[in-house]
Amino acid sequence: MFVLLLSLLSVPAIVLGLDCSGLPDGSYEIGCKVYGVCTGGVVKIMDCPQGHVYDNTTGTCDEPSSVNGICGQTRDCSNKADGLYADTETHCKTYYTCINGAFDSHNFCSRTTVFDETQQTCNWPSAVNPPCGTKGLPSG
Template sequence: MKTLLALIFITGCSCQFKCPDRTGFFPDPVQCDLYYVCSKGEFEEKLCPDGLVFDARDPNHERCDIPANVDCDERTELQEPQPSPGCPRANGYYRHSDPLACDKFFNCVNGVPHELPCPPGLIYDDTSSTCAWADNSKRQDCKKAKRDKLDDGFSCPEEETLGPNGRKLPHPTFAHPEDCSKFYICRNGVMPQKGSCTKGLVYNEETFSCDDPKDVPGCEDFYEKAEKSKTKKA
């Protein structure tokens, strides 16, 4: 009896729908992944693949997309999920099953999870279904991004680094404390990496680039001193 009532209810909902135009693709007023294909004033009911929702912005195009890209507004209902290991729904982007793997996520395609990494320094953000800076994400469990250290102890500073024009540097560089020809690169501001200038040049922390030794205070005689040091050791 319950099954019969459910069928009557569903059929009743479909029958209430009327094509806004004779031809096109139109959303269900209640369910975001349900839509209708209208042809000559007659409609056919369709469902997006599980995990995707109907993009109703253009009635001339049939398009299902991830929820982060679609404004469902009052269409809050969804079909029953079809979960599998690693995938809360059959399709879409989801946080990694390992709660410590903030910098990884799953792209689920037909129930199969494909592990993907975020760029260095970013974490997966559920709200936008993409990678983001920890400070810009609502994920409380990943607010503090791990800052790696190099073998000599260098790690990227937490504060932003501004360039000569006052703009934030996406990959700032920093002088080596002892070697004028070397420097550090912070990829995306957080991932440390060693760098070195071409022989004959030294790092200039004023311009964030390699420069002539005579233009870098304290490094004018760097290469002469290095040669003398080698001679003494020999």
């Protein structure tokens, strides 16, 4: 049930995450398990097969051990409750999912947002507490 809920919550963000207007036809990274195929300005959302992630360098899905970058990396979830966690190694521009003590996948925030663990969503840095955001820090 939790996995289904996480999947349903991420669909609107994924659909809004890629605008094919003006982009050349081809495959575009949306997340590590999901990518978009642009054809004539229209996006079609595609899922990688189970156990595979999207490789932005080849435009195909592959086993994580063969993929460079964040999609080829895992995080330790052995002592974490089911949920979404900010990935501080990417300055919170990505977050990852832990289910039943196991790492599931990475997901991306938009270029202007960071992951807010309290709200369990991507948010403006000024609305997120450190280390991911700047909320409460002196401006200047």
